[in-house]
Amino acid sequence: MNRLVSRALWAGTLTGVGLCAAATLAHLAGQGEVAARLARLGVLALFVTPPLRLAVTAGAFWREGSRRHATAAFVVLLLLLGAAATAAFGTQASERALAPAVRERTP
Amino acid sequence: MTSAALAAFGAAAGLLGALLGIGGGILIVPALSELLGVPFRHAVAASLVVIIASSSASSAAYVDRGAANIRVGVVLELATVAGSLLGSAVAGVAPVRVLKILFAAVALYAATMLWVRRHAGSDSAEAGAEAVHGWLPGLSASAVAGAISGLLGVGGGLFKMPAMTLAMGMPFKVAAATSNFMIGVTAAAGAYVYFARGELDPQLAAPLVVGVFAGSLLGSTLLPRLPARRLQGAFAVILVFLGGRMAWLAALGGS
Numbered sequence: 001m002n003r004l005v006s007r008a009l010w011a012g013t014l015t016g017v018g019l020c021a022a023a024t025l026a027h028l029a030g031q032g033e034v035a036a037r038l039a040r041l042g043v044l045a046l047f048v049t050p051p052l053r054l055a056v057t058a059g060a061f062w063r064e065g066s067r068r069h070a071t072a073a074f075v076v077l078l079l080l081l082g083a084a085a086t087a088a089f090g091t092q093a094s095e096r097a098l099a100p101a102v103r104e105r106t107p
Numbered sequence: 108m109t110s111a112a113l114a115a116f117g118a119a120a121g122l123l124g125a126l127l128g129i130g131g132g133i134l135i136v137p138a139l140s141e142l143l144g145v146p147f148r149h150a151v152a153a154s155l156v157v158i159i160a161s162s163s164a165s166s167a168a169y170v171d172r173g174a175a176n177i178r179v180g181v182v183l184e185l186a187t188v189a190g191s192l193l194g195s196a197v198a199g200v201a202p203v204r205v206l207k208i209l210f211a212a213v214a215l216y217a218a219t220m221l222w223v224r225r226h227a228g229s230d231s232a233e234a235g236a237e238a239v240h241g242w243l244p245g246l247s248a249s250a251v252a253g254a255i256s257g258l259l260g261v262g263g264g265l266f267k268m269p270a271m272t273l274a275m276g277m278p279f280k281v282a283a284a285t286s287n288f289m290i291g292v293t294a295a296a297g298a299y300v301y302f303a304r305g306e307l308d309p310q311l312a313a314p315l316v317v318g319v320f321a322g323s324l325l326g327s328t329l330l331p332r333l334p335a336r337r338l339q340g341a342f343a344v345i346l347v348f349l350g351g352r353m354a355w356l357a358a359l360g361g362s
Binding site for chain 2: 001002003005006007009010012013016017019020021023024027028035036038039040042043046047049050051053054057061066069072073075076079080083084086087088
């Protein structure tokens with residue numbers, strides 16, 4: 001199990017840090033729009049890492065027959081996914097709310 | 108501030124964090140908000156993203172070595188995540204002045220812990236060998252640590268560690284690795300809430316993440332060659348200064 005959890009953590013972290021590094025380099029090269037998009041992707045990859053780790057942990061505990069620990073990991077995963085869904089919908093709602101103001105200012 | 112300067116600042120924070128055995132948040136939040144003029148909640152949000160990256164990397168190494176007690180970690184995470192969601196929600200409505208005074212208190216507590224830890228002994232127990240008990244104080248301390256993480260953008264390890272070692276009977280190194288294992292998930296819960304409120308700027312967080320990651324790698328390489336205990340004492344003094352300054356300015360009415 002440890003190897004599996006460790007790999008999930010490394011995969012998410014290295015993807016996130018790699019994208020953040022690319023965003024920093026793009027910003028330094030004057031590619032503002034590309035940098036912004038890469039930074040968003042980097043943060044997204046880091047956001048996905050903890051739920052990925054929890055899913056792997058819950059699955060591993062379940063396969064080991066440790067149902068209590070699998071349930072604990074699954075509940076934490078649900079809490080995180082609930083917060084992430086709220087964040088995603090909240091952001092969309094605030095973007096929709098801001099959109100008319102942005103359009104008014106755009107020639 | 109340019110990306111290069113933010114990355115360099117992140118590297119310094121990551122280096123110090125690795126040398127001193129603390130998370131980057133306690134450095135990043137006051138430096139961003141007090142020295143660079145970033146709004147406090149934006150500084151907290153950026154710090155939480157940095158914590159996800161640094162905690163995930165270090166806990167990957169700990170888990171691979173079998174140093175963290177994953178079974179204890181997933182149970183305590185129930186409390187840290189609930190605390191973090193609550194703390195980050197409260198941070199959205201609490202006055203910034205109050206948050207800053209609270210942060211100053213946490214910084215002073217961290218300074219005290221660093222000062223005391225200079226003379227602490229160490230152990231080499233492996234995860235799983237210990238009989239864990241005292242779940243109630245462990246879960247309570249974890250909830251408090253999670254709430255502080257969500258409120259102030261710090262890892263909260265300093266609040267869990269006393270309960271994990273003293274009340275739950277975990278060896279220091281196992282407790283530290285297990286605490287680290289939980290911090291990424293706890294920080295993510297808080298970061299989602301800040302993101303939903305539009306207080307997370309990925310272009311502020313990205314260079315900091317790169318810097319802290321590089322700085323932590325360098326710090327863990329340099330650790331055996333540097334007088335870490337003397338550094339802990341010096342850093343405790345810096346934290347007292349940063350925390351004291353933040354409390355003083357907040358008390359005077361600045362935000």
